[in-house]
Ligand SMILES: O=C(O)CCC(=O)N[C@@H](CCC(=O)O)C(=O)O
């Protein structure tokens with residue numbers, strides 16, 4: 001393995017995509033500043049500073065292969081760390097989720113990976129495809145990373161699972177706050193994400209099989225699915241739109257503490273998830289335009305979607321649509337509805 005080359009150019013993601021066999025066995029080495037680098041497998045790399053401060057940070061991207069802006073942001077951070085452009089002050093784990101889906105520029109190859117966490121990968125037919133195997137591998141990587149942090153007495157944990165939305169959004173950058181089983185929603189986390197340029201938050205109303213819920217529920221991490229804009233091909237993102245998130249993530253990794261803006265409820269849009277509408281029949285259809293942006297609201301009783309024998313209607317004033325997708329596999333979430341709320 002040309003380690004020297006990896007340290008010189010930092011092209012971990014490119015090598016993971018083009019020559020995954022290079023990382024078929026785990027590799028460990030140290031950087032000039034004493035940081036230990038551990039490459040667990042293609043697309044999975046962690047950095048442990050010689051004297052780590054108190055955060056164990058997980059940044060994942062590419063759980064959906066065509067959501068490229070977050071992949072490019074994380075690729076750049078990994079490059080900067082490997083080449084010594086900047087140093088990590090905290091332990092940080094980067095996960096580039098679905099490498100084969102990146103190659104074909106698709107959300108997934110066989111199955112939506114972000115429905116396979118918290119053990120869902122091994123239920124039903126079991127580990128029968130690459131996405132199921134990878135979801136388990138990502139889970140194991142997170143579990144080991146957090147457990148190793150515990151051994152060194154560190155236990156503040158966060159996980160930002162970075163995505164982009166399929167369609168445009170009235171509020172371009174938003175985050176899904178996984179269900180917290182009655183624990184309070186943390187304003188400090190909204191402040192951190194606001195510093196990243198995210199001003200809209202969806203409070204979940206139940207457990208899910210997403211990656212962020214896994215880290216939140218099983219490891220007590222401050223975890224979010226973060227939507228940073230709209231899907232675009234590699235190289236076609238306007239990276240100026242991501243300056244705030246790049247800077248803030250860099251600060252999270254490389255500074256003891258991130259200077260946060262004050263909590264200003266007037267600057268934030270907080271919604272609670274009201275309905276999770278699954279496609280259960282072949283004829284499931286949505287009753288609004290294909291290009292209706294996320295957060296479009298509809299009048300009371302408006303029929304948002306229907307399928308044989310059932311209509312899904314607006315139940316509350318101001319109820320709006322998020323993540324509509326009539327083409328999901330049967331049994332999967334085809335639409336969320338959200339209602340404005342406050343913390
Ligand atoms: O735009 C869309 O329809 C989907 C974008 C996306 O991948 N969103 C995540 C959200 C996960 C969550 O609810 O925490 C997903 O659908 O997996």
Ligand SMILES: [Zn+2]
Pocket residue numbers: 063064067163164
């Ligand atoms: Zn996604």
